[in-house]
Amino acid sequence: MTAEASTAGEAGARSPLSGLTGKWWFWAAVIVAVFAIVGLDVWGLDEDAENHKAILSFLGDGLVGFLKAVTEPVALFWLKLGFAIETSMTGLLVGVLYSLVALGFVLIYKASGMFNYSQGVMVLFAALTFVGLTEYGIPVILALVMAVGVMILFAIVVEFLILRHLVNQEQIILFMATIGLAFFLEGFGDTIWGSNVKKIPLDLPSGAMDWLTIGDWNVQVQWLDISAAATGAVMVVALAVFFNKTRIGRALRAVADDHQAALSVGINLRTIWIIVWSVAGIVALFAGIVWGAPSGVQFSLSLIALKALPVLLIGGFESIPGAIVAGLIVGFGEKIAEVSWGDSLGGGIENWFAFMLAMVFLVIRPQGLFGEKIIERV
Amino acid sequence: MIRKLTLVLASVTLVTSAVAVAQTQAQTQYFPVFSYRTGPYAPNGIPSADGIVDYMALLNERDGGVGGVKLVTEECEFGYNTKRGVECYERLKSKGPVIVMPYSTGLTYKLLPSAAKDKVVVLTVGYGRTDASDGRVFPWAFTTPTTYWSQASAFVKYMGAQSGGMKRLKGKKIALIYHNSAYGKEPIPTLQTLAKRLGFKLTLLAVDHPGQEQKATWLKIRRLRPNYILLWGWGVMNQVAIKEAANIGMVKRMIGVWWSGAEQDVAPSPKAAIGYRAGTFHAAGRDFPIFKDIDKYVYGRGKGTNKSSVGQILYNRGMVNAIFATEAMRGAQKKFGVKRVNGDQMRWGMENLNITAARWTAMGLKGFMAPIKNTCADHEGNGPVMIQRWNGKVWKIISKPISPMQNVIRPMIEASAAAFAKKNGITPRKC
Incomplete structure (x- = not known):
C-alpha cells in the first residue's frame, strides 16, 4: 500500500456524529429542539395554565419527565435574570x-508535541519561589523578577538535562519524562520553601461591587475576580502579540507546524524549546499568583x-484561541450546571x-474546537 | 576447631542480640505516627504530627518516658491518602503498636475492622466514625473527647443562644458547606435530625476535593442568604471558603468545624477573616507552663521537630492525641503492674481514662481542656465544645464550654452502632 493510496488514519479523528455535525440543518434542529423544550418548560411553569399542563401530561411522564428534570432548573435559573447574569x-x-x-500546556505542546504533566507543579513552584523570596525580605517587584529568572533557569535546565536527550522519542516517553519532572519539582519546591x-504579598483588591440591580437582585462581581481576569487577559494578549508579531514568535509557529521544515531553514530547536518552557514558566507564575x-x-x-484538562480537550491541545474560548466555555458551563x-x-x-x-465535545469534534484535524496517511 | 569456635561465637552473638532486643523492647513502647507532611493537606498535617512527636519526646527527655518506659515514635508518611495509610498500618503492625491515631476519617473507617482483630486501639481525637463512641459495639475504637455529631449539636445550641433561644431557630436558614468525603458528611444526620426537631431549614452544599474553586457554592450562598453558615472543610477548602465569605460580607455568619479553625486557615487573608468563628475543644497558643518544658527539654536538647509549629492550634491538638495515649498507658501500667503495655491493657487504659482538672494542671495545662472521663460504654467522654474567634492575630475562645445535646446524640449513636452490629454479626458486649 502506498503512502498516497489510503486515508485510513482519518478514521482516527472521525466521530459517530461527524457526518451530521457538518450539516447546517442538524444544528438548526438541535437549536429548535432545545428552544422548544426550554420554552415548553417555562410555559409549563405557569401553574394556572391548565392547558399547558394537559399538554405535558399528554406527552407522558417518561421522556418529558426526564427533559423536565433537566431543563426546568435551567429555565428557572434564567428566569431569575439578575442571578443568572451574576453566575x-x-x-x-x-x-x-x-x-x-x-x-x-498549549505552548509546550505546540512547540514540542509534549503533554507537560508538570505544568501544574510549575504553577506551584513558580508561586512558591516568588512568595518564598519575599519572605527573605526581598522587595515584591524584585522577587517577581527573580522568580521569572528562576523559571527561565528552570527551562534551560529542563532543555539541557531532559529535552535534548529525548529528541525523536515517542510522545509517551516525553510524557513519562514530564511525570518524573513533576515529582521532582514537587519535592524540590517543598524542600526549599x-x-x-x-500569603501572596500583594495588596490585591478584595470585596465585591454591586454594579447592576435587576428586580430584587444586586448583581455583584468580586474585585479579586476582576483583577485576576484582567491579569489573565493581559497575559493572553501579550502572548498573542508575541506569537504573531515577533520573529521568535513566528519561529515558534514554524516549529509547531513542522519540526523538520523549521530545522531546514535554520531555526534552532533547542533555543525554541528554552523560550517556550520559559514562557510557560512565566505563565505558570502568573497563574500561581x-x-x-x-x-x-x-x-x-x-x-x-x-x-x-477539560479546557484542553475542548479547545484543542495546540490552539491558543482554543484554550481561551474553551476556558470560557468550561467556566461558564460548570457554574451554570452546579447552580x-x-x-x-x-x-x-x-x-x-x-x-x-x-x-x-470529544464525541462531536475529537480534535477540539480549534485543534487541527488529524489526517495520517499510511 | 576454628569452625566450631566460629559457630559458638555466632550463636552467642545471636542469643545476646536477641536478649538485648527483647530487653530494649521491654523498656520501650512503640507509637506509630500516621503523618502527612506532603500533599495537599500538608499544612495541616505538619503541626499535627509535630505535636504528637514533641510531646512524646518531652516525656522521654523530662521524665524518662512513662513509668520508666521510653516512648518510641515512628512516622509513616501517607499523604492523607487512605490507601497509603492502610499500607503504613500493615507495614508497622509487625513492630507491635498497641494504639494508632490515623488522623484521617477515611483511614479510620478502613482501619477499624483490622485493628480490632489485631488488638490495636484506634484513637480518633475529634474525627473518625462517630458511632464508634459506643464501646459495646466498638471496643477498640475511641472518639475521645468529642465527635462531629456532638459538635454539630453544640453548634446548633450556640446558634440558638445567639438567636435569642432555641425556639427562635425555627424558620432560620442554615447552610452546611462540606468537604465531599466521609469526613464532610459526618454531621449531616445530626443536623437533619435537629432541623426536623427545631424547624430550621438546612441546605447542604458539597465541595469536591480539594476545594480550590468554590464560586458556584458561594453563588448559591448569595442566593440563599442563610442566617448561619457551617463550614466543614479541610485544607485549601477552608482558606478559599473564608476568603469567599469575606468577599461577600458573610464571614461573621460562618462557623467552622474544629478542622476549619486553625492559623493555616486564615493565613492567606488574616484581616478579611476577622470575626470568623470555629469550634474547638482545647485552647490555642502557648500560654501554659508545659510549653516552657517543651522549649527546655525538647528544643533545648535538639530533639524538637519544628519550633514554628509549637503552640499552633493543630500542634496543640496533636499534643492532645499524645496526652490521651500516654495517660491511658500510665493508667494501664498502674492497673496491671507492667512496664510495657499490650493491646488489651492499652484498651483498658483508654476505657478508664479519667483526666481531671487537677491532672490537667499537674501536666502544666491548667484550663487547656475540660476534664475527660471515658467508660466502657461511652468512648467519647462527653467532652464539651467551645467556640473561638479569629481577631486578626490569634484565635480566642469566646464561649463557655457547650455540652453537646446528649439526649439527641447518644440515641443516634446507639441506633447507628446497633445497626452496624446487626449487619456485621457483632454481639454487643455488656458494660
Whole structure:
C-alpha cells in the first residue's frame, strides 16, 4: 500500500456524529429542539395554565419527565435574570483563569508535541519561589523578577538535562519524562520553601461591587475576580502579540507546524524549546499568583492543572484561541450546571461536569474546537 | 576447631542480640505516627504530627518516658491518602503498636475492622466514625473527647443562644458547606435530625476535593442568604471558603468545624477573616507552663521537630492525641503492674481514662481542656465544645464550654452502632 493510496488514519479523528455535525440543518434542529423544550418548560411553569399542563401530561411522564428534570432548573435559573447574569459573569471570569493555566500546556505542546504533566507543579513552584523570596525580605517587584529568572533557569535546565536527550522519542516517553519532572519539582519546591500556607504579598483588591440591580437582585462581581481576569487577559494578549508579531514568535509557529521544515531553514530547536518552557514558566507564575490569592500558596495549587484538562480537550491541545474560548466555555458551563442541577445531583458536580462537557465535545469534534484535524496517511 | 569456635561465637552473638532486643523492647513502647507532611493537606498535617512527636519526646527527655518506659515514635508518611495509610498500618503492625491515631476519617473507617482483630486501639481525637463512641459495639475504637455529631449539636445550641433561644431557630436558614468525603458528611444526620426537631431549614452544599474553586457554592450562598453558615472543610477548602465569605460580607455568619479553625486557615487573608468563628475543644497558643518544658527539654536538647509549629492550634491538638495515649498507658501500667503495655491493657487504659482538672494542671495545662472521663460504654467522654474567634492575630475562645445535646446524640449513636452490629454479626458486649 502506498503512502498516497489510503486515508485510513482519518478514521482516527472521525466521530459517530461527524457526518451530521457538518450539516447546517442538524444544528438548526438541535437549536429548535432545545428552544422548544426550554420554552415548553417555562410555559409549563405557569401553574394556572391548565392547558399547558394537559399538554405535558399528554406527552407522558417518561421522556418529558426526564427533559423536565433537566431543563426546568435551567429555565428557572434564567428566569431569575439578575442571578443568572451574576453566575454567568462569575463563570466567565473564572474561565479566563482556566485559560491561563491551559495556555502553559498549549505552548509546550505546540512547540514540542509534549503533554507537560508538570505544568501544574510549575504553577506551584513558580508561586512558591516568588512568595518564598519575599519572605527573605526581598522587595515584591524584585522577587517577581527573580522568580521569572528562576523559571527561565528552570527551562534551560529542563532543555539541557531532559529535552535534548529525548529528541525523536515517542510522545509517551516525553510524557513519562514530564511525570518524573513533576515529582521532582514537587519535592524540590517543598524542600526549599516548605509546605506551610503562604500569603501572596500583594495588596490585591478584595470585596465585591454591586454594579447592576435587576428586580430584587444586586448583581455583584468580586474585585479579586476582576483583577485576576484582567491579569489573565493581559497575559493572553501579550502572548498573542508575541506569537504573531515577533520573529521568535513566528519561529515558534514554524516549529509547531513542522519540526523538520523549521530545522531546514535554520531555526534552532533547542533555543525554541528554552523560550517556550520559559514562557510557560512565566505563565505558570502568573497563574500561581492569581489562583494563590484566595487560597494562599500551597500544594493544592498544583492540582489546578486538573481544571485545565477539560479546557484542553475542548479547545484543542495546540490552539491558543482554543484554550481561551474553551476556558470560557468550561467556566461558564460548570457554574451554570452546579447552580442549576447541583442540588438535585447531590452537589459538587462542577468538577466532573467540566469533564463530561469535554467528553461531549470529544464525541462531536475529537480534535477540539480549534485543534487541527488529524489526517495520517499510511 | 576454628569452625566450631566460629559457630559458638555466632550463636552467642545471636542469643545476646536477641536478649538485648527483647530487653530494649521491654523498656520501650512503640507509637506509630500516621503523618502527612506532603500533599495537599500538608499544612495541616505538619503541626499535627509535630505535636504528637514533641510531646512524646518531652516525656522521654523530662521524665524518662512513662513509668520508666521510653516512648518510641515512628512516622509513616501517607499523604492523607487512605490507601497509603492502610499500607503504613500493615507495614508497622509487625513492630507491635498497641494504639494508632490515623488522623484521617477515611483511614479510620478502613482501619477499624483490622485493628480490632489485631488488638490495636484506634484513637480518633475529634474525627473518625462517630458511632464508634459506643464501646459495646466498638471496643477498640475511641472518639475521645468529642465527635462531629456532638459538635454539630453544640453548634446548633450556640446558634440558638445567639438567636435569642432555641425556639427562635425555627424558620432560620442554615447552610452546611462540606468537604465531599466521609469526613464532610459526618454531621449531616445530626443536623437533619435537629432541623426536623427545631424547624430550621438546612441546605447542604458539597465541595469536591480539594476545594480550590468554590464560586458556584458561594453563588448559591448569595442566593440563599442563610442566617448561619457551617463550614466543614479541610485544607485549601477552608482558606478559599473564608476568603469567599469575606468577599461577600458573610464571614461573621460562618462557623467552622474544629478542622476549619486553625492559623493555616486564615493565613492567606488574616484581616478579611476577622470575626470568623470555629469550634474547638482545647485552647490555642502557648500560654501554659508545659510549653516552657517543651522549649527546655525538647528544643533545648535538639530533639524538637519544628519550633514554628509549637503552640499552633493543630500542634496543640496533636499534643492532645499524645496526652490521651500516654495517660491511658500510665493508667494501664498502674492497673496491671507492667512496664510495657499490650493491646488489651492499652484498651483498658483508654476505657478508664479519667483526666481531671487537677491532672490537667499537674501536666502544666491548667484550663487547656475540660476534664475527660471515658467508660466502657461511652468512648467519647462527653467532652464539651467551645467556640473561638479569629481577631486578626490569634484565635480566642469566646464561649463557655457547650455540652453537646446528649439526649439527641447518644440515641443516634446507639441506633447507628446497633445497626452496624446487626449487619456485621457483632454481639454487643455488656458494660
